[in-house]
Amino acid sequence: MPPILSVSRLKKRYSTALAVDGISFEVRPREIVGLLGPNGAGKTTTISMVLGILSPTEGEIAIEGVPLARERSRALSHTNFSAVYAPLPGNLAVEENLYVFGLLYGVPNLRQRVEELLKEFDLVAFRRTKSGALSSGEQARVGLAKAMLNRPRLLLLDEPTASLDPSVARHVRARIREFVTSGAGSVLWTSHNMHEVAEVCDRVLVMSHGRVLLEGDPRTLPARYGHKTLEDLFVAVAREPLCVREEGA
Amino acid sequence: MISLRRISAIVLRQTYLLRGSPVRLLPLVVWVAIDMLLWGFMTRYLAGIVPSGVQPVLAILGAVLLWDFFIRIMQGVTMPFMEDVWSRNFLNFFATPLRVGEYVAGLVLSSILTSTIGVLVMLLLAGAVFGLSFTAYGFVIVPFVVFLFLFGISFGVLGCAIMLRFGPAAEWLIWPIPAMIAPFVGVFYPLEVLPAWMRAVGHVLPPSYIFEGLRTVVGGGQVSTGELFLSGALVFVYLIGALVIFWRTYRHAVRTGLIARYSAENLA
Numbered sequence: 001m002p003p004i005l006s007v008s009r010l011k012k013r014y015s016t017a018l019a020v021d022g023i024s025f026e027v028r029p030r031e032i033v034g035l036l037g038p039n040g041a042g043k044t045t046t047i048s049m050v051l052g053i054l055s056p057t058e059g060e061i062a063i064e065g066v067p068l069a070r071e072r073s074r075a076l077s078h079t080n081f082s083a084v085y086a087p088l089p090g091n092l093a094v095e096e097n098l099y100v101f102g103l104l105y106g107v108p109n110l111r112q113r114v115e116e117l118l119k120e121f122d123l124v125a126f127r128r129t130k131s132g133a134l135s136s137g138e139q140a141r142v143g144l145a146k147a148m149l150n151r152p153r154l155l156l157l158d159e160p161t162a163s164l165d166p167s168v169a170r171h172v173r174a175r176i177r178e179f180v181t182s183g184a185g186s187v188l189w190t191s192h193n194m195h196e197v198a199e200v201c202d203r204v205l206v207m208s209h210g211r212v213l214l215e216g217d218p219r220t221l222p223a224r225y226g227h228k229t230l231e232d233l234f235v236a237v238a239r240e241p242l243c244v245r246e247e248g249a
Numbered sequence: 250m251i252s253l254r255r256i257s258a259i260v261l262r263q264t265y266l267l268r269g270s271p272v273r274l275l276p277l278v279v280w281v282a283i284d285m286l287l288w289g290f291m292t293r294y295l296a297g298i299v300p301s302g303v304q305p306v307l308a309i310l311g312a313v314l315l316w317d318f319f320i321r322i323m324q325g326v327t328m329p330f331m332e333d334v335w336s337r338n339f340l341n342f343f344a345t346p347l348r349v350g351e352y353v354a355g356l357v358l359s360s361i362l363t364s365t366i367g368v369l370v371m372l373l374l375a376g377a378v379f380g381l382s383f384t385a386y387g388f389v390i391v392p393f394v395v396f397l398f399l400f401g402i403s404f405g406v407l408g409c410a411i412m413l414r415f416g417p418a419a420e421w422l423i424w425p426i427p428a429m430i431a432p433f434v435g436v437f438y439p440l441e442v443l444p445a446w447m448r449a450v451g452h453v454l455p456p457s458y459i460f461e462g463l464r465t466v467v468g469g470g471q472v473s474t475g476e477l478f479l480s481g482a483l484v485f486v487y488l489i490g491a492l493v494i495f496w497r498t499y500r501h502a503v504r505t506g507l508i509a510r511y512s513a514e515n516l517a
Contacts, residue, residue: 014506048509051344055503073346081344089262089336096265103258104345130269 001029002065004154004186005050010059012045012210019045021210022059027154030180032187034197034218037207038238043190046207047083047156050188052076063154077106082147083158087139090132094123094142097131098149105150117145120175136163144172153185160189161196173200194218194231204230208237251354255347259355260362263329267363274366281317281367282374288313289379307467309437310381312460314371315393316436319401319456320427321367325360326405327412327423334417339508349499353492356409357402364401386463389472393459396484400455403487404430410495413502435460455483 003026012020020042027033035043048054050061052072061068066075088097095114102110118124121141126134131142140163147155157176161169177200180187191197197204198218206214206221214221214237218230227233267273288310295305333339342352375381383390408423415422433447434456440448451457458480462472502508 044509045506048506051340053340053343053503053508054506073348076344077346079344083340086337086340086344088341089332089338091270091332091336092262092265093269096262096269100258100262100265101341101345103254103261104342104347106252106254106346 003028004031004064005188006060006062006065007046007050008060008062010046010049010061011057012042012049012054013057018210020049020056023207023210023212024059025205025212025215027186027188029186030183031203032176032180032189032201034201034204035188035190035207036194036197036204036234038234041207042210043207044158045210047081047158047188047190050154050156051079051081077150078153079156080105080147080150080152080154081156081158082140082143082160083156084140084160084162085158086143088131088142088146090130092131093128094118094131094134094145095127097142098146101146102149107150113149117148120148121145137165137168140164141168141172144175148179151185155179155185155187157187157189159191161191161193169196176200194229194234198230206234206237213237251348251351252346255345255351256355256358258347259329259352260358263332263359263362266329266332277321277363277366278370281321281371284313284317285310285371285374285378289375293379304467306379306381307385308464310375310379311383311386311467312436312463314375314381315397315459315463316427316431316456317371318364318368318394319397321364322360322398322401323405323408323427325362325364326356326402327408328363329356329359330409330412331420334412334420343503343508349496353406353409353495356405360402360405386466389462389466389477392477392481393462396455396459396480399484399488403484403491406488406491406495410491410498413495413507414498430454430456433457439464453483455480455487458483 005027007026008024009022010020010024011018011022023042023046025033035046037043045054049056050068052068052075055069063075063079068075088101092100095118098114098117099110102114107113118127121144123138123141123145126138131139134142140160144160147157155176160176161172164172173196176187179185189197189201201218203216204218204221205212214225214233216224222228222230222233225233225236227236292305292310295309299305333342372383404426408426411422412419433443433451434454435443435451436456440451440457440461443451458476462476465472
């Protein structure tokens, strides 16, 4: 099956700083891929480029085979995202936000879809509440409901459970897992919670200094590099990325 | 292909904001009403002291109304843009299939929606309280209104480009734009009273020809067709220029990451 997301030799340079250094990877159908790495590794820059809000210096991105650079609108119509740093406008009510973004994503039967999502994410009681008046956990659920509006083929999640309590976070992980297993789409997921990554992701890419250093199954990858847990491996990459690569070689 | 649904999303967002907040609706009505009352009584006073044959209501109140129309149109474009600035919404909007042209079209349609409210209030007050009727100007008022509308759109789009490029603090550069242009375009006086350098600036601003034309009509003269065409041509130059500048600013913002990080004062 062709990949849902194909990233090829992607590079982003800001004047003298190289934020992303020629990375290539794929996200296959019904796969959850974790994009890991310490702060400044290039994860958010990579996600921004996949979302079309940041143009690469070099390289190509294709979503379901549609080149993002040449057919941005078509490529993004099957994509959606949720990120802690991009809350929905706080001055609109929850259902208003869902209607506005539903129109932007060209969602058919929008009224029905909004009702489904309000129920699915337990937001019915907040439908007329301004999004900015919600708690951070409730706002995260609104963001996830928005991310599911168009039943995306590619879902980009940048720390989607960062502001959620453990119970809600578990529910959200289950929802996303269900979204993938039901055959709806694939997920590119960034998180600093290594237990969560090990639980949810089928495959992880570990980035440092703009490069993908390691790739593999989050349950077996630590042992391959002489570490007990994914968190130990993460810490090793954050402290001495070159040593980790040499040990694994 | 341009999507009407995506354009309507931008208008719907603005409609929700107006519906949900009387604080947003009030300035659309209050400021124009104050302007109309202030200048309406001024012209009523002037009508009593100037020689008969001079028509201050048509010359001054009509000019005030047209100038306010330009301001409403311009702010009608910049206000929904500022809503995106204040709610840090660029990332959300531009990560959707929304095209930049559709976004601008949505801002323009939002402007028509909001400025219509203000214009209706102005027309109502000017007509009912001070007896100003636009039929007195004849058909020439139609191109005047169209050109001022397009000029307002141009400066609205230009204002958005400035804010996108220089960050939220650039909002303070946008509000005074109409007040900075007004002395050069002779809203209340003929250009001939201006010093040469100000007249030269006025000649490249389309409203100059509109307000000169308005005074000519009020004085019983004929508006020069050549000047009307020149005004129209200048308006199109401004409009295309503003759209090109916005497009290039957007491309710059996507290249440098401003769209992704647009939020604070650190962008200037």
